Amino acid sequence: MQQTRHPYRKHIFVCTNVREGEETCCSRRGSTKIRDALKRYVKDHGLNDAVRVSQSGCQGLCEEGPNVMVFPEGVWYHHVQMKDVEIIIHAHLEPFKRCEPASAPVAIRAFLFDLGNVLLPFDHMRIARRLAPFAKTSPERLYHMFFESPLQELHDEGKISGKEFYKKSCEKFGLNLSFEQFTEAWNDIFWEDPAMTEMVQKLRARYPVIGVSNTNQLHFDHAREHYPVVREIHTWILSHEVGARKPDPAIYKRAIAAAGVAPQEIFYMDDRLDLVEAGRRLGFVSEPFINAQRLILKLRALGIEI
Ligand code: FES
Known part of the structure; x- marks a missing residue:
């Protein structure tokens, strides 16, 4: 299986x-x-x-x-x-x-990509499965406890460090393991999408390619070390560095500044529909991510050679 x-x-x-x-x-x-x-x-x-x-x-x-x-x-x-x-x-x-593209022709001059489930597929359930034996509970229960807890938000906004997150998680969820064991399980969520890696490699030669992600330092450092697509991005705008998560305009403002073009000239792709809508409200050409093939079709429809 x-x-x-x-x-x-x-x-x-x-x-x-x-x-x-x-x-x-x-x-x-x-x-x-x-x-x-x-x-x-x-x-x-x-x-x-x-x-x-x-x-x-x-x-x-x-x-x-x-x-x-x-x-x-x-x-x-x-x-x-x-x-x-x-x-x-x-x-x-x-x-x-x-979220279908606007019919009026637009000149795209920069790209803005989400990380999780756009550039890199991920599954939070993997964490729950790895950590459940250390909490003597089921993966499903641990999943809900973890990802519905405000701790996750604090970690993503950089308000607590990875080590503090580990300590508080152990206290709150009854986990009994070392920091090394915790980070190994915590970081085991991503896998590569070679088609997206290739896409970014092609785009970055012609356009500014910016990453914008709600993520924490543990996950991001791990992703950058292990997945080439993360290193191909020209600039990363990260919630744990900005202190705000999407759809907070603060994080998008940083991304627009990094792109160096008008919002209407930015092609933005995210897997969450509420964030795609937030991008549209800011003026981006904003699309939900389905897969690399669909992205290629969308880009070609906008006159972008890929
Ligand atoms: S027939 Fe039983 S739920 Fe539809």
Whole structure:
């Protein structure tokens, strides 16, 4: 078995189960039409690389059907009718559409890339799996404790050092391990995307290429040491150095200054849709990252040779 990142940005499961006899089921309440409408939207808007609509078997909630579940949000819609499809699209899929490039021609003169899940794929769950045995708890529980804790924010904003973060994490989550063991597990989240490394190598010869990331010193130092793409970036603007995390305008202002061009001339790519929207509000040509292939298509559509 191999484990990797989920290949889609959104995965929607529509129950189309048919139950025998007179039993209540989603299929008999019209769920196949709902599935088809969602699939059609995805196809018509060219979102096949990013969004998957799958029919599922019984979700165990037959009386509440038709049932639709959306991931990674973990949202459950029940008693869904055809008129609700638009609401689901608006809530989960339209942000992709709103991020389509402006039709007016723009002259891109600089690039701004996020680090995690753009230049380097990552998975926080790896940390939870590595650290769980030291906390005598499950990886899932540790994951929620860690990544919903304000400690993570303080660390990303550089308000506590790596060593302080380690000490406070041990106290708060009952971890029992050395700092070296902790950093080894903490840093084990990234892996290389060779297509993105090649992309940055090509772009950096012609444009300023700036990195902007919500990250902490432990992760960033590790990424810079082990992944060439990080070293290919001309300038890094990092939350733990600026003392502010995206979407705080302070961090973007630093990035604009580093790019040395007007915001409208910056192509910005992030994996989080709220940050893509924040970039658009600042005037960037802002796109959600799906994969390197889609990025190439977007750049070519903007007249950039790649
Ligand atoms: S048939 Fe849809 S949840 Fe059971």
